[in-house]
Amino acid sequence: MPKTLFDKIWNAHVVHEQPGQPALLYIDLHLVHEVTSPQAFDGLRMAGRSVRRPDLTVATADHNVPTTVGRAHLPLEDEVAKAQLDALSRNCAEFGIPLYDMNHARQGIVHVIGPELGLTQPGMTIVCGDSHTSTHGALGALAFGIGTSEVEHVLATQTLQQARPKTMEVRCTGQLPRGVTAKDLILGIIGKIGIGGAAGHVIEYTGEVIRSLSMEGRMTVCNMSIEGGGRAGMIAPDRTTIDYLRGRAHAPKGADFERVAAEWLTLASDPGATYDTLVEIAAADLVPHVTWGTNPGMVVPVNGRVPRAEEAASSGDRRAYERAFEYMALEPGQPVQQIKLDRVFIGSCTNGRIEDLRAAAAIARGRRVASTVRAMVVPGSMLVRQQAEREGLDKVFAEAGFEWREAGCSMCLGMNPDILSPGERCASTSNRNFEGRQGKGGRTHLCSPAMAAAAAIEGHFVDVRSWS
Amino acid sequence: MQAFRRETGVVAPLDRVDVDTDQIIPKQFLKRIERTGFGQFAFYDWRFREDGSLNPEFELNLPAYREASILVSGRNFGSGSSREHAPWALQDMGFKAVIAPSFADIFFNNCFKNGVLPVVLPEQTVNELLARAKERPGYKVTVDLEAQTVSDEEGPVAGFEVDPFRKHLLLNGLDDIGLTLEHGDAIARYEEAMPARLRGLTIAAVR
């Protein structure tokens, strides 16, 4: 029977199976960060257990770290955050887990450094105590987020008990129009299926649009699978994947690499393989998107308007719309391009990669951030930061009035000092616009890096397609 | 893990859809390295005003719901982040079960791992429960995992589905790591036969 990419990886990782029980799935790579791991390590210690495969486990400090330039030499003022970062260092030392700590040259957001260092490879099962682990599926891995109890389970056993999820094909046909990016594609998909639309499913993105995306673009798409409710997002490995991984620090080298690369190509879904659900997206219809509300499904075209309560699909949605109008301080029916901004955040595991910074810099070059806006660029990793500096992007940003910072999650969730003040409105390249996500009372609008950069310059949203 | 068999308690109605984990436990409280003590911060931004006083407009702040042990809410409850701090916070606040028309996958899973029972009921039934809890503050139901039923003083409200294996673990409060470790030999055999591609992985070597 023809098999999907998901079937092939799942089947290859079943350690044990018996009727009426979830499968025991082997985990090839376990990524760990400071926020969701301390209680798991404590659990191990309390039960007198060890980490089964520290050699298949990698940790980084990303959520809490300050992004102030020169942070290595500054005291960490937040005592509670410091305690959590120290706990990660202690736990990694005690259990023999390699750690990319705050001052490491390869530190960065866990979902940026995995692929960038070649840790993430096609055909793997990858988990992390973080919902955006779906990002790694862009390289043809089965990667999903887990809770802290499951982190402890993987640390102790290198396996997970998992019920087999359903599969969804999101088939993206045609070509992305000029000025429309991977971010707009995924926002469009979420707008179509809704934020619970892929619940219980692993999504495979297929079609010409996906094939023509760069690895960075594919990661942006897979990253936000969780915003559509998906368990994971995946894309079959191809030449783009192989070219991306060749020469990466942890990837196999030389003849070994060419041998595994040939195996990776066999992972693609077989012709005629079937999925439980099919969603079709015609790329030609897509436009740049901006979220107006308090979840990623509340999204409209940049040339559109904030909806009216009557347009809501149900009474529950209607009340959610009304709450969102109030929280976001928006008028129903207001044109999106009239929305004025106080802050702009370019970064996160969705759009903090080199290609994202290039796209933002291309807009910023030779222009100035509006005097009413504070804009910052936070690279997804220290390697992205170094690469951007080699290309002179830091100067482009600095000359345009953007702050150029060190790597971390930063204002994507505001666990470190990078937060919005109550009432501040922000164009953000991150993935969640929940109430208070970027700071209590803060108002978040999600969009692509180019759209965010253009909004920083104009002080309000603009349609990048109408820019030169 | 704490076992769950049956719970009779006051229903707290949280009549909103898509309640995300950022609302259940906001990020500023995720820095704690313990599993306990999160209840005081649950729904923080909704529950408290700027000055730290209780927000009288937040539905769960009604005195009648303070002792509630069963939370009822709209579809897609627990969406967003994987933070297990969300079920920890609900549990610490006193909730033993959450009833909704649907749940986000990771949250749903995390509940089971902590002895909190997520119950999926049809939207219409959930709406009825919400209405009763709002009209009659102090309204109680019994959630019985063994029988897979929700009932109130007047009789049965609805039956619900639950994965038999999860039910077994929860009824007996079993530690699933312990169960997995019983398959230690199978894991070791899998590792011995691990495909060659994994030997290309050299995590420890790159520093």
Ligand code: SF4
């Ligand atoms: S950048 Fe944001 S979404 Fe990504 S891992 Fe960090 S906090 Fe989570």
